[in-house]
Amino acid sequence: MRIARFTTGDDPLYGVVTGDLDEHGELSDDATIITLAGDPMYAGVKPLDEQHRVADVRLLAPVIPRSKVVAIGRNYAAHAAEMDNEVPPEPLMFLKPNTSVIGPGDPIFYPRQSQRVDFEGELAVVIGRICRDVPAEQATDVIFGYTIANDVTARDLQKSDGQWSRAKGFDSFCPLGPWIETDLDPHDFVEGRSVRTFLNGDLKQDGSTKDLIFDIPTLVAHITAAMTLLPGDVILTGTPEGVGPMQVDDEVEVSIAGLGTLTNRVTSR
Numbered sequence: 001m002r003i004a005r006f007t008t009g010d011d012p013l014y015g016v017v018t019g020d021l022d023e024h025g026e027l028s029d030d031a032t033i034i035t036l037a038g039d040p041m042y043a044g045v046k047p048l049d050e051q052h053r054v055a056d057v058r059l060l061a062p063v064i065p066r067s068k069v070v071a072i073g074r075n076y077a078a079h080a081a082e083m084d085n086e087v088p089p090e091p092l093m094f095l096k097p098n099t100s101v102i103g104p105g106d107p108i109f110y111p112r113q114s115q116r117v118d119f120e121g122e123l124a125v126v127i128g129r130i131c132r133d134v135p136a137e138q139a140t141d142v143i144f145g146y147t148i149a150n151d152v153t154a155r156d157l158q159k160s161d162g163q164w165s166r167a168k169g170f171d172s173f174c175p176l177g178p179w180i181e182t183d184l185d186p187h188d189f190v191e192g193r194s195v196r197t198f199l200n201g202d203l204k205q206d207g208s209t210k211d212l213i214f215d216i217p218t219l220v221a222h223i224t225a226a227m228t229l230l231p232g233d234v235i236l237t238g239t240p241e242g243v244g245p246m247q248v249d250d251e252v253e254v255s256i257a258g259l260g261t262l263t264n265r266v267t268s269r
């Protein structure tokens with residue numbers, strides 16, 4: 001099931017998106033969204049007798065994390081190598097503020113403090129329950145579903161600051177969406193799903209989740225051994241090789257097989 005957050009001009013609503021994805025992860029023209037009563041993460045999935053064509057609504061970030069986005073660095077060996085970094089002995093965690101989250105189609109603002117802003121296409125995990133000290137074997141119990149992220153990074157500031165809060169924390173630096181897919185489990189990603197990033201239509205990243213160094217259950221266990229996760233918190237699982245810079249007016253798309261495509265455009269402040 002694909003759970004989206006959307007608006008028709010009034011307050012945000014939740015809905016279930018129906019329709020097929022084409023090979024580029026775009027929805028068919030006849031796709032519809034069935035409105036739900038309340039927030040399905042808390043209220044369960046309760047469809048109302050109301051639906052819209054997806055083309056007639058504006059999709060929003062499928063979740064605004066209540067507390068945090070926990071991101072993982074260097075979780076694909078080929079990406080660690082392209083950045084001249086070693087593979088870390090355990091998951092390398094950092095946080096992105098919830099204020100960095102934007103939705104599909106929203107602008108990524110190019111900060112005036114940076115001369116080098118990169119895309120990082122990533123699989124994202126959405127947490128569905130308050131949890132702490134989750135054993136890897138029970139990770140699926142706390143996962144609500146999966147979505148797509150772009151871990152936008154001011155690469156020059158990441159280096160000059162010596163830590164990553166600003167470089168990865170600017171407003172608009174965490175596009176999420178277009179919806180949350182709830183019918184997958186961690187095993188699907190071990191088998192491998194392609195993670196592709198396109199810049200102005202050109203393929204830049206062409207990875208597979210089978211190459212994740214630390215798999216999703218390991219990440220959930222590692223993170224929750226340190227901090228409590230809340231419903232709506234998001235884990236970014238790391239980016240494959242091929243990261244590169246974006247310029248103002250560029251269109252960036254992150255596509256994950258079976259999940260969909262997240263599209264945003266870079267805009268000057």
Ligand code: MG
Pocket residue numbers: 071072073120122151236238239
């Ligand atoms: Mg990243």
